[in-house]
Amino acid sequence: MILKNPFSTRSDRWQPIIKAFTKALGAQNVIRRKDELLTYECDGLAAYRQRPALVVLPRTTEEVAQAVQICREYQLPWVARGAGTGLSGGALPVEEGVLIVTAKMKRILNVDLANQRVVVQPGVINNWVTQAVSGAGFYYAPDPSSQIICSIGGNIAENSGGVHCLKYGVTTNHVLGLKIVTPQGEIIDVGGCVPEMPGYDLTGLFVGSEGTLGIATEITLRILKTPEAICVLLADFESIEAAGGAVADIISAGIIPAGMEMMDNLSINAVEDVVATGCYPRDAGAILLVELDGLEVEVSGNKQRVAQLCRQNGARQITSASDGETRLKLWKGRKAAFAAAGHMSPNYFVQDGVIPRTKLVQVLGEIEALSRESGFAIANVFHAGDGNLHPLILYDQAVPGAFEQVEKVGEEILRLCVEAGGSLSGEHGIGADKNCSMPRMFNEVDLETMQYVRAVFNPDGLANPGKLFPTPRTCGEAANQRPQGEFKGASLF
Known part of the structure; x- marks a missing residue:
């Protein structure tokens, strides 16, 4: 969906606006040339595009506040943007509007290991947080697949999850406090430095609000101690139904893995074509990745139980790894799944819905039927433990009307999720897409x-x-x- 371009910022109306932004932020932090604005016309949902009228890049909380105040003075709609990796069009610019980009706000402001917290600016990349504290034996749990490029500010806006959300929760479970610039240009603090604060949970309200309630400019995050032991198991099955049975049995046994991910045959072959892990059997109907962590004795016992439950559900082969290098190799394909989809088809459209674990096999069967009826191949990659599906609908945008048909397929998948007792989104947000x-x-x-x-x-x-x-x-x-x-x-x- 390509939206029309905004009116020209060369008009008389825009001259005082550009002058105000230049005075507040500096000329180098105000982008107005059409060719430079093209970089910002979409986020990770590239099918939706809208060129902003102006892009500004503040570096501090005060500069963010000034930018918002200027927008309010001239009644300009504005959108906050971080790294631009969102997949629901949440950072899609607004016609005749301003894009406030926090990419230059990338400082880690404070590391407090004794109290297990870190204060960062919104432009800090997700993986940088763990890198900053891993040497001391800590890590930041939320880990979206895009963690090497997505920013904390965007994670806050969309309440991002990741592989470890099954056991450790999503972003909101790891945010202690926020410094926010409100849409009225005021600077406020919500939450604090401890997990439970009296009064309304404004921090919880803000996380996941998708930029509609303001911009977070300083974020206090909770970090965790690195577990004593970590083990990853990879089990391959002849069918998704068999792998789904293993998922249900593992949870029913009272085992809560740090992460539990599933990929279907189409996804398996896509990632092997691209990253060539050599770990994912190309003839498997599905693979299940299970990560266990905790005390050594706990992990050792759960490893045996998980392997047994997988075999009872028809697992053909089980590979396990406890050393860091091999664990990363087993996860490599899953982390690269979205990128690999780009090698299967000229374009793909990724959805994000949630279903109860008990409906996993049923809904995946209905998605397969949708694929046959529509003629669009659908690759399935998902957080099996918490029922967060990420079906990737493959299509060619060069075919007239293809995207419009794909959108309808995506809407049908969401309908299936909601009717099964699930949700429209697990971590990508609603944005302009849903x-x-x-x-x-x-x-x-x-x-x-x-x-x-x-x-x-x-x-x-x-x-x-x-x-x-x-x-x-x-x-x-x-x-x-x-x-x-x-x-x-x-x-x-």
């Missing part, structure tokens, strides 16, 4: 209540408009649900 599907999961009162919350923080509707919630201009279903202007927050639709 906002029209929100009425599938939330009723009119739910959506209205959330809009009231948004209106408190974002009364002018300038912060990331058109994202997260149904927008009548693009969502016919949502437009028919409620007359615009019914309540004060209606301008935020």
Whole structure:
């Protein structure tokens, strides 16, 4: 979906705006040339594009506040962007709007090992946090597949997860406090330096708000001690059904792995073509990766139990690794799955839905039926332990109408997830991609209540408009649900 370009920033209206940003941030931190703006016209959901009118790159909390204040003064819509790796169009620019990019805010401000916390700016890359503390025996648990390039600010906005979310939770479980610039340009602090603070959980409210409530400029993260022992098992099965049975039995046995991931045959062959791990049998119907961690005696016992449960469900071969180098090799293919999809097809569209573990086999069967009916191959890579699916729909954008058909397939997958008792998103967020599907999961009162919350923080509707919630201009279903202007927050639709 290519949106039209914004009006020219050469117009008389833009001259005082550009002058104000230049004075506040410096000319080198204000991007206005069309060729340079092309870099920022989409995030990881490259099918949706919109060139911003202007891009600004603040370096401090105060400069972020100044940028937001200028936008408010001139009533300019704005969108915050980190590394641009999001997959739901959450950082898609807004027509005639400003993109506030936090990429230059990449300092680790404080490392407090004694209290197991780190304070970072939003532009810090996810993997840098673990690198900063690993020498002292600590790590940062949330680990999206894009962790070597995605930023903490984006992780906060989307409440990102990763391989280890099964045992350790997603981003919100590891954020102690935030310094925030509100959409009104004010600087506030929420949360603190301890896990439980009295009063409303504003930190929990902000994490996952997708840039609609402000911009986090300093983030206090919780870090964990590196486990005494870690073991990864890779089991291959003749079918996804058999691997799904192993997942259910492992959880039923009371074992909570640090991570448990599954890949189907299409994904297996894609990653072997690209990264050639040599670990993933090309003839397998599915592989299951199970990571166990904890005390040595606990890991040793669980390793034997997991292997036994996998064999009972038909595992053909089980490989295990306890040393760091071999563990990384076993995980390499899973971490490269999205990139490998680009070698299978000119384009792919990744969805992100959640289902109960008990519905895993059923929903995957329905997705396979969708693939046959639509004619689009679908590769399945997912967090099997918590039912977070990432089906990759393969297509060729050069074929007229292909993307529109793929969008419909994606919407059908989300419908299957919600009807199975799941969710529209596990970690990628709603953004511009899934906002029209929100009425599938939330009723009119739910959506209205959330809009009231948004209106408190974002009364002018300038912060990331058109994202997260149904927008009548693009969502016919949502437009028919409620007359615009019914309540004060209606301008935020």
